[in-house]
Amino acid sequence: MVHSEQSLKPRIVHRNTSKSKGTQDTDSAKKDDVPKSRRWKVLLFVPALVCLLAVYLLSRRSGEEIFVGARDTVTKAVLEVPCSHDYDNEEFHACKPKRCARVVMDNLVADDDAKHLLGVAQKCLALGGSSGGASILDLHSGALSMGNSFVNIYRLMKSSKLRLLEEKDFKIYKKVKDQIHDAIAAEFEIPKNSLYLTKPTFFSRMNTKLPKTVHDEYWHPHVDKKTYGSFHYTSLLYLTTYGEDFTGGRFIFQDTDGNKTVEPKLGRLSFFTSGSENIHFVERLKDGVRYAITVSFTCDPSQAVPDPDSK
Template identity: 55%
Template sequence: IRTRHWRRLGTIENSFREGGDSRSRDTSWQRIITCAVLGVTGSLIAGFLVLHQSGDGMVVLAAQDETLDHRFYQVPCSEDYNNHRRFAGCTPRRCGRAVSDAVITRQEAEKMLRVAEAGFSLGGSDGGASILDLHSGALSMGKHFVNMYRYFGEKLHEILTEEDFQLYRELRLRIQSEIARTFNINASSLYLTKPTFFSRMNSSAAKTTHDEYWHPHIDKVTYGSFDYTSLLYLSDYSRDFGGGRFVFIDTVSNSTVEPKAGRLSFFTSGSENLHHVEKVQWGTRYAITISFTCDPDHSIEDPTWM
C-alpha cells in the first residue's frame, strides 16, 4: 500500500566508559533493547494484521467487526485535478480515503434504512441495483426510472415524513464537516452535488446497464462534478448480505472497506481512488452515496418535503 508508513528501527549504540561491571551493564542494555525491539515489532505486526485480514489477499482497510473512531489512508493525488478548474480552499491537495464509525450512529442509520425501504417499496429495478434519489425524485421502476414526486404525489406522505428529510439533511451536514476536517478544507466551500442517492443491491441478474454496478470507475471521470465522495452504509457485510464489499483498485494490492450499518467511508474522487463494488452474492445491501463538489455551479439543494 502506498500509504503504509513503516518506521525504521534506529541503531542503539552501546558506548560505556571504563570502570564498573561491564557484564551487568551489557545485561541491562540487552534487556532494554530486547523490550524495545519486541515492543516495536509487536506494533508492526498489529498494524500488519489490521491491513491483512481477508482470505482472498485483499487488504482490509476497515473490517465489519471493527469499530473505528477515524482511520485515514493517504494516497498521492492524481494529475486529474490539473485538468479541472481549481477552487481555493477546496480542490484536493491532500488525497486519500477515510473510514469512521463515529460520525453517524447505528440508530440513525437504521432510521435511514427505514426511509430507503419505504421508498423502494414503491418501485425497484428488475435487475440487481435500485436507485432512490430524494433530490430529483428519481426511483428505479422495472427497467426504467420514474419521478416519484410526480408519479405518486400525495401518496408519498403516507410513507415519507418531514422528520425523515430533516434527519437526512442533518446527516449530510455532519458528513460534510467530517470530510472538511479530514482533508483540511473549508466546509463552506463544499457543495452537495448530483447524483446523491440511496442504493439497494441484491443478487438478481442485471437487466440493463444501470444494474451493472460492479464495473471499476473513477467518480471524477464518471460524474464530472465530484471532488469528494462519501458512502453511508445502512446494512452489514456478512450479516445482511454476502459479497458487495467496496474495493479500491491499487497497484500493489486491492483494498476493501467492509460495509457496516452507520459506517461512513469517504475519499477524494480522482483516479487515485479507482474503485468498484463486488457483486452481491446473497441478501440485500443498502447504502447512501452523498457527493460533494467544489464548484458552486454544480451544487444542488437539500431535499425538502413539498
Template identity: 50%
Template sequence: MAPQRRAGSRTPESGGAGAGARAEERRRLSSGVKGSVQKDSRRKWLKVAFLLSSAMLGYLLSGSYLLGEDGVTEVLAHQGESLQYKFIEVPCSEDYDSHKRFEGCTPRKCGRGITDAIISREEAERIRRIAEKGLSLGGSDGGASILDLHSGALSLGKHFVNMYRYFSDKVHDTFTEEDFHLYRDVRQRIQQKIALTFGISSSSMYLTKPTFFSRINNSEAKTAHDEYWHPHIDKVTYGSFDYTSLLYLSDYTEDFGGGRFVFMDEGANRTVEPRAGRVSFFTSGSENLHHVEKVHWGTRYAITISFTCNPDHGIGDPVLT
C-alpha cells in the first residue's frame, strides 16, 4: 500500500521546483544589481573621459599648442603677453667640446630665455628706425635684407656692399651719434641678462660677428642669402658663437604674418612669437637647433646680437666715423 501523505507536506519534486524558482529570482535580482553597478561605472568613466577630453580641447584651443605645417608647436611666448622672464633649461650638446673651452664662460648650463622687461617698446621703435634708415640705402632683391653696423655690410640687390665705403657721403646724413649710443646701450643690457641667466661674468663674454639687423618680407628669394628659413645651428654655422640673442623690433600678426622663431626639439617645435622689445636668447649649440618661418605678409624687423667666450673672436661696438 502506498504511504499516505500528510496535509501540508511537500514532495521532493515540489520542494525542488520552489527552490529553483527562488534561485532564479535571486539570479534575476543579482543580475539587475550587477547591471545597475556596471551602468553606474560606465557613466562615471564616460563622465571622466568627457572631462579629460574637454580639458585637453581647452588646452589645445588656448593656443599653448598649435597644429601647423611643421607639426605640433608649443608657444613659449605669445605676442600678446608681456613676459617678465622665462627660462627653459635643456641638456648641453657636445658641440662646445670641439672648441677651446673658457672656464667661467663656455656653456655648462644650456637653454633658452625670453624677456620683455629689459628693452621697452618705445626703445624698440627707436632702434627699428635705425634699421629703416640704414636699409633705405640698399636692400635685397629677395626677401631678406641685412645691415651690419660693425662691418658695414649692407644688402644691395643680389650682393653686399660696405656701407661705409659705398655710401660714405651719406652715412653721416643717415645716422646720428645718438643712434649708435642707443645700440651700444641695448647690447650691454642684453649681455648682462645673458650673463646673469647662465651664471657667468658679463666681462668674460665678447661681442662677435656677425651681429646685424634683419628685414624680412615675402618677396621671392633671389639668392641663397635670401633663404633664411632653413634649420641651422649657430655654433656649427659660426664656430665663434656661444650665446645668441634676438631683439624683435616688430609684432607678429600685427606687422607681419608667419616669421615666428622655432626651436626644433625632438618630437616638438617650440615657438617664440616676435613682439617689439622682446629679447630671446639661447646657447648656440645643437641643443638649440632652430629656424624662422617664412614671412607670408608684411615686414619683420629684428637684430641678431651674438657673443663668444673667445677673446680672439671679439669685436668692438660700432662707431660713427
C-alpha cells in the first residue's frame, strides 16, 4: 500500500493595512496589555511547531510502507530492487541473480500443510526452548534450543524414548521445501539443478522473553549473504499471523527511501535475493508467540545439505 502525500500550502489571509491614528493608538495599547510572559510562550511555541512539522514531513518521506499486510491475500506480489555488488565476483553463473527482488505468495503452500508444520514446531520446541526470546529447531542437524545452548533432538528423543517426529512430518516438510525451491527457481529463472538447499534451514519461535544471549536479539538489521556466507536466496514460511497470534514481529526491509514491511500470515511465503540489496530485520515482538520456517538456498554445491528423514 503506497500512501500518497498532499502538498502543504500556506493559507493566505488579506488584511486592510490602512489605519487611522486613533486605531493605531488603540492597537498599541492592546499590545502593551499582553503580559511579557505570554509573548515569550508564543515566541517559543512557533519554532517548536516548525520542528514538529519538519519531523512529520521527514517521517512521511522516509517512513514505513506496508508491502503486503496480514489482511491482504496475494497470489504473487513482487518488488524489484537493484542488485548490490555482492554478486560481482559470483562464480556460479547459472545460479547468479539476473535480477533482485522481494516476492510474497499466499497460495503456494496449503493451509493444512502450514498448520501441520506449526504443530511440528510447537511439539518439538515445547521439549526445549531458549531461555531468551528466540528458539530454533533444525531438522537437518537436529539442533534444538535448550536454555542458553543447543541439544540434539534426535539424541534427546532416543534417550527419553520419545517419538515426537513421525514419517508424515518429514514428508510434509520435504513437500513444502520442494514447492519453495520450485517457486524461487521459476521466479529468478534458475535451473532447478543449480539451486541447492543449504544451512541453516530451521523452524523459529519468538516470544517476549528478555534476551539472554546474542542469538536472542533477532531485531538487528543484517544481510543474509554476509551473515551466513552460503546464502544466495532466502525464504520464510510463516506459521502464525500478525495481529491474531502476536503483535510486533513484522519482517522489515530497510531501504534508504523508506522501510518496506511484510506482515506474517499463516501459510504466507516470502522470499528474496540474499545480498545487501535486501538488508532486513524482524521487529521486536510485543506480545504473543510467532512461528516461522527459514528455508535457505545456495548456488554452491559444496554447501548443499540433504533432506532430513525419520531416524
